[in-house]
Structures are given as C-alpha cells and as structure tokens.
Amino acid sequence: MIEWVHPGLIFVVAALILPLFNTALQKIGLLLVPIAAILSVAVMTTGTYGEFNFANVFLVIGKVDKLTLVFAWVFTFMAFIGSLYSLHIKETSQHVAAYLYIGSALGVVFAGDWFTLLVSWELMAFASAYLVFASRAEAATKAGFRYLLVHVTGGVMLFGGIVLHGLETGSFIFGPLTTESGQWGGLAFTLVLVSFLLNAAVPPLNAWLTDAYPEATVTGAVFLSAFTTKTAVYVLIRTFPGTEILVGLGVAMALYGVIYAVLENDCRRLLGYHIVSQVGYMVAGVGIGTEIALNGSSSHAFSHIIYKGLLFMGAGAVIQMTGRRKLTELGGLYRTMPWTVFLYMIGAFAISAFPFFSGFVSKSMVIAAAAGDGRAATVLLLTVASSGTFLHTGLKLPYYMFFGKDCGLRPSDPPLNMLLAMGIAAILCIGIGVFPNLLYALLPYQVDFVPYTAAHITGSLSILMFTAVGFVLLLKYLDPENTVSLDTDWFYRKGARLFMWFAENPVSWWEKIISNLSDTVILRLLARTARDSLNIDIKGVDAIVNGVAHAALRLGATARRLQTGIVTHYAAAMIFGLFVCITFYSLIWLE
C-alpha cells in the first residue's frame, strides 16, 4: 500500500501521457485524473513525505499540515470543475498545459523546501503562459510574452532571495521569513516578498494579471483565475504572517481593483480587477497575522477560487457563444441564456458576500479579524470594497452583459459540460455558505467565529441592497465606455517602446557616427600608416638589409680574390702578421 501520493505528480504524469490517447479516452481521463487527485487528498494525513537528498540539498516534496490541505482540497476541486468545463476542447496541448499548471501549483502547496518551491513556481509560470498563447490572437501572443517576462523576472528575484536566505541561515527548509517586530527584513526578505507580491498581483505589480487573463482562451482563463494568485496567498501565509506592510497593501489593492472595475469595458478584465480586489482581503489577513486572520485568508482563498471560477466560466460562456467580450457590444442575452445568467448570479452573490453564499462566511472572517485587532480604518475601507464588489460583479457586469440595451444577439446557453461545471461550482458556493462548518473544519486554526448573527445578516444586507439603490440611481453614469484603462503595464509597454526608440535612434545614431568616423578618419589614417610603413619597409628596412647583404657579398668577392691558392703567399702573409703582432705587443710592454 502506497503511503502517500503527491496529487501534483498525478497531474504532471497525466499531462505527459495524455497526448498518447485518442480524444474519447482523453475525455475520460480529464475527469478521472482530478478525481484521483481529490481522493489522494482525501486519504492524506498530516506529516512529511517524499524527503530525499539531491546534490547535498535536502528536498521535501510533501510537507502536509492543515494549511496545505485547505489549498490541496480547493485546487483539486477546481481542477475537476475546470476540466469538466474544458471537456469539449479538442486541442490536447491546452489540456496538457492546464494539467502541468495545476500540478506545479500543487507542487508549491506541498513544497517543504525552497528549491522544490522554486522549480514548481517556474513551471507554473510557463505552463500558465501557454493558456494565454493558446488563444492564438496577435493581442494574446503579445500579452502572453509580457506575462512571461514579468513572471520570469519575479522568478529570478525569488531565486536570488532563496540563495541569499540559504547563505545567511544555512537552511533551505521552507518556512517563515518574518522578522520578530513584523517590520521589514534584509535583502533576502525583500526579494522573496516582492516576488510573492508580484504573483499575488499586488499593485503596482498587478498589471500582468489584468493584461493577460482576458486574452487567454475561454477555458484557460478559468484555470488562470484560480491558481497563480492563490498559490501566492498560500506562500505569503507560510512566510510572512504578521508583516505589517501587507495590511496597507491588501486594503489598497482591494480598493484599486474596485476603482479600475468601474472604468472597464472588457468583461473578463473587469473580473480580473476583482481578483485583485478580492486577493486584497487575503493579503490584508496575512498582514494582520492573528489566528482568525490567517483562517480568514485561507477560507477566503477557498471560497474565492470557486466563485471566481464560476464568474469566469459565466463570462467565458458568453464569449464562447457570442464571440464578443466588450460590455458595449453585449446586452439582452438573458432571453436565450437563462441558465448562464442564473449560475453566474450565484457566483456574483457569493463574491458579494450575500448571506448563505460562500463569500459571506469567509470574507467576514477577515473583516472580523481586523475589527478584533482594533483596526477601524481597515474595517471601513474593506467594507467600501465590498460595496464595490457587488456594484460591479453583481450589478454592473450582469446588467450590461445579460440585461440592459439589447445587442440583438440570440445565443443559446453553452454546451452541457460547461453548464454542469458551472452548476457544480454554484452548488459549492451555496453549500459553503449554508454549511460553513464544513469549510471551517479544514482551516489551520481552531475556529470560534460565528458568521450568522442577526446583526451581521442585516448589516451585510443593508450594505448590499443600499449599494443596489446607488446603482439604480446612478445607472446612467455607469454606462461602459469604449476605452482602455492605463495601468502599471504602461511602464513596460511604453517603456519597451522607449527602449526600442532608444535602440533605433540614439544607439543607432551613435553606431552610425562611429562607423562614419572609422570609414573616413580612422580607415584613411590606417591606410596612410600602412602605406608609410610599407615605404619604411621598402626604403628603410629593406634598404638596410639589402645594403648589408650587398656589402657582405662584395667583401666576400674581395676576400675570394685574396685566396690565391699559392702556399708561399699564405706563408708570407702569416710572417707579416706575426711581425705586426710582435711589434705591437713589444711596444705596449716596453712602455
């Protein structure tokens, strides 16, 4: 009996063998694999599994505690829902990418050491980017490359942070980096935190999300909405609980998403801004760092994955059936897409935190944590964001997409598999809302929070229904406009142009000047120097060499003439020489 199976590994192995089967078998596999993964989580007990030593680094691919299990449950549930939703897709590569993406996200959740985390983190970036590229439009390809570049940058920062942390502490065991005071730490702390904040889409590092997700395939966006930001929330809970700056950042991003959602015309980009907004509650919860706050972040991540998946499935169904994505071009679809409207609205009530829907039991936990910590401003600002959430996801988007001005299209509801997937997500949204203790039992800490008090119910309904009053009164100011909103991706989209302009203008001018200079001045100078040195060579060096040779030749000829061959001549010469020597030395010695 195998003691433990890594659910992420199930997806990765399935991704590798999926292309070997025909479409019919693939469809069966697409449903069975997530079920196998859910079962592997169901039988799992807390503990440490899959430890081994790789090149003197101690790797742990299966560290399981209660927090791990919360995310493992919801990731595998969402994998099943997403697979069912994309069952009709015949392009195997999209399924492979989705499975690798889910598998690597689970790899992060189970990682017990920083290296396993890093490898899973990088694989997640590449696999998810494919879901953007797969829609094949030019805009998608461009957005996909931007997405990839941003995430690779984040990955490099994480790598740097991990190496520095390892050098400082001598350990690669994945665990908290928080400083005792909850304040900012050193360089390793900063690099890891920033790379996590990037994946959590915390402004100003948020734009990759709202840039890329709306360009992904209809089914790909459903997976994207679930995993990347929530693995980031998971690692933040693990490493940075109680880091004070996260409270401010979380509140800011909750409002940031709401403000941009007012301006947005693309239905899935609007939902993307509400991922930013909702993840803000989770990030703030991590920053508060108390047990109830971390419970709130975990449970809100759980609820959020399901209802946001449902909302993306609803918007995706509209895009699939109409081919349109802008609110200005949609409207009046409720007549022929009633099931889509109905199921979408369940997701909308869940994200807006209506009583008896999932958001109510999880979001309120974060707000209660802020109140319990005496943070009045955090409570009020997060409540403003709640009002904005209902305003956009529950009122504006469905109004302009399904009701409002009739766009004249009469599309039917999407295929059955898509509706069933939405139906399962909807059941979960209501199930969690009605039976919150099922979710609370999974949470890392003991829960003694009661969501259903009379005052909480009337208070929440007051906020929501009076938001609806504001919507009705100000409807004419909310009409979507045919515009794009500048976000922080402006810096690298326009920045890349500046870079290209810089390369094409100043750099290329400089290059031209240098090459002109070398053509005119330097080359001529070189040619002249070469000519001169040739002259020196010919007239100087050669002349000397030749002169010496000629002289030696002449001397040889003269010497040759001296060789008469007659012995008496030689004897006379020797005697003459001897005479000269004797005279010379006797003169010296006589001195």
Place this chain on the structure above:
Amino acid sequence: MISKLVGFFGDAKFSRLRRRTLITVLLVIVVADFLVARDHGEFFWDDLPLWWAVFGFLSCVVIIIVSKAIGHQGRIMRDEDYYD
C-alpha cells in the same frame, strides 16, 4: 422556471413590480436592522442601526464618482487603440 425567474429581472413588463419588490426588501432590511440584538461591539457604529445602510449607499456613490473622475480627469481612460 429558471427562464421565468431570469425573465422577471429582464422583461420590461415587470419593471413596476421589480421596483416595488426592491422597496419592500429595503424596508424589511431597515426595520430588521432596528430590531436585531446587538452585542456591544468593537466600534461605535456596531451599536447604530442604519449605519451600514448609509455607509453602503455612500460607498457606492463615492466609488462611482471617484473612479470616473480618476478615469476621465486623471487621463486613465484612453482610446482602445492607445497601445497599437
């Protein structure tokens, strides 16, 4: 049944009924907010009925006005071909 439910929110013939339903729901919530038991909470507003109704309405209005102001006056909203 689902078609009828969804149709209630879309069809023009129900618009008066929709308005009446909304007003009824609002009244029920307001009355209930006065009647519910309140434990003494963390902040002063936890003891105030109607606080969240006013807060929710004002939040909605402020979000719309501030966002549109940022979008238009802050030059955040641009033509669709801005990046092309």
